[in-house]
Amino acid sequence: EKIAVQEATRLDIPVIAILDSNCDPDHITYPIPGNDDAIRSIKLITSKIADACIEGAHVKAQREEAEFQATPASGGERKPAARSEGVAVS
Numbered sequence: 001e002k003i004a005v006q007e008a009t010r011l012d013i014p015v016i017a018i019l020d021s022n023c024d025p026d027h028i029t030y031p032i033p034g035n036d037d038a039i040r041s042i043k044l045i046t047s048k049i050a051d052a053c054i055e056g057a058h059v060k061a062q063r064e065e066a067e068f069q070a071t072p073a074s075g076g077e078r079k080p081a082a083r084s085e086g087v088a089v090s
Helices: 002-010 039-070
Strands: 016-019 030-033
Touching (some): 016 039
């Protein structure tokens, strides 16, 4: 875990981590207080993060669709907004 945090820090990748009382939060970008040894707490927190990612992808798609509908192209046609790839959550 320490090597992964060091590598992420070196590459400017934000680190999200579940930390309990025996962890040092100094090098974690987004510390989440919790029991990092209990599978139940890990499943709960990761499912909430995954749900937020999916919701964010839906909101982004709705905004892009609204831009697509509101942006006229030359010749009176509508031009599509740039589309991004969907979010894969496993």
